[in-house]
Amino acid sequence: MLYISLRQLEYVVAVAHAGSLTVAAQQVNVSQPALSVAVTQVETHLGRKLFLRRKGVPVMLTGFGRLFLADAEALLADAARMEDPGALGRRRLARITLGIFEDLAPTYLAPLLRRLREAFPDVEIRTRVASFETLAEAVPAGQIDLALTYDLGLDASFRRELYALVTPQAWLAPDDPLAGRDEIGLAELAGRPLILSDQGLSIRHMLGLFRSRGLTPLVAHRAASVEVMRSLAANGEGVGISYTNPAGAVSYDGRPLARVPIADAEAKEPIVLVHCGDQPAPLAEIRAAVLATAVQGPAGQSAG
Template identity: 80%
Template sequence: MLYLSLRQLEYVVAVARAGSLTVAAQQVNVSQPALSVAITHVEAHLGQKLFLRRKGVPVTLTGFGRLFLADAEALLLRAARLEDPKALGLRRLERITLGIFEDLAPAYLAPLLRRLRDEFPDVEIRSKVATFEALADAVLAGQVDLALTYDLGLDASFQRELIVRVQPQAWLALDDPLAGRDEIRLSDLADRPLILSDQGLSIQHMLGLFRVLGATPVIAHRAASIEVLRSLAANGEGIGISYANPAGALSFDGKPVVRVQIADKHAEEPIVLVHCGDQPAPLPEIRAAILAATGGR
């Protein structure tokens, strides 16, 4: 509970600056007796004198009063900024939290952090890597200012800016009959055991792509990460499907793994930069830098 009001702090600052109760009372538009009572109340609560008040002599601060004045002025300044929309906008430029979907983070996060910190050295750049659901919740809760993710499970609460559209990749063992193709279609995989991400939205999306074809594929494994998915595929445990496309032709355990692009047009998925639709578009300079760095359009 706060025992001293902002108004009382304003009275203390006014008296300190004016050096006179009478002058300070005029400046804050209150009677001199009321101002004197307010100062006495503050001093009584603090248990120490803020001012030396003697007839015929300007009011002066005590040593304790000087310390208190500095803190009071700082608090009043912060309170004024809370009431000023323009000041709040400037405050937001001091720090930004960038969220990124966990499968996109290995490719995008480090380069984005490097670029943003180079271009905006006075801005504190934070990051949050999360699942679809956790990232969406963080944006709506104001914990993340901007998020880079796939356009899955996002309703009208989110404003989107397109970064790029990507096709899914099929991950296969080196000796798989489909490994030599330049591209394949989902119909080629409909009767093959699949390895999909273990995230609910991702699985629903993938199964939805097959439903368009009237197919219901078998899910052999639900992988916790793209590297687990690639390792399972490289070891012949099924065909992995993912939109993540990490470099390299070896799985994490050193086995050869082949990627073949899935060509179905309806499988194309946008990567988007999103923010909460109930709030003004945040930090246009930083949004523009992210779009430029990722090739957004």
């Protein structure tokens, strides 16, 4: 609980600058007795004298009063800035939070962060790696300014801009008969044991792709991460399918691994940069800088 009000701080600052209770009372448009009572209340709460008040001489600050005055002026200046919407916007835009879907983060986050910090050295850029559901809640709530994610589970309140269009990859053991192919169709995978992500939106989307073509897929494993999926595939547990396409042909456990793109055009999935609400100029510039990084794009991903 705050026991000293901003108004009381204004009175203390006015007396310190005027050197007179009477003059200070005129400046802040309050009666001299009321001003005197307010200053006394502050001193009583602090248990220390702020001023030396003697008849016939100007009111003078004590040593403690000088220290208190500096803090009071700083606090009042901050309060004044809080009342200025323009100042609040400028301070807010000096710091942004970039959200990124957790499967995309290993590929995109560090390069994006490096490029943005080079382009906007005066902006504090925070990052948050999260699930689909968390991003979908945090962006409208203002906890995340911009988010890079797949276009899954987002309603019409989100503003989207295409970052990249990615092709799903089939992950297989090198001795799998399909491993040497240039591409594979969903129909060829429907009868194989599949390893899919255990993310709710992700697995529903993938199953929907098969079912839209009248196919009934066989799900052997639901993997908690792309690397778990790749390890299971490398060890012959089935065919992994993911949009995330990390570099390298060896799983975390050191097993060789093959990847083959899935050819179905309708299986391609957009990665989008999303936000909600108006975009003031600095954020719009940062958004444009993020989108510009998609021109080259990480290895294995095609820009849209």
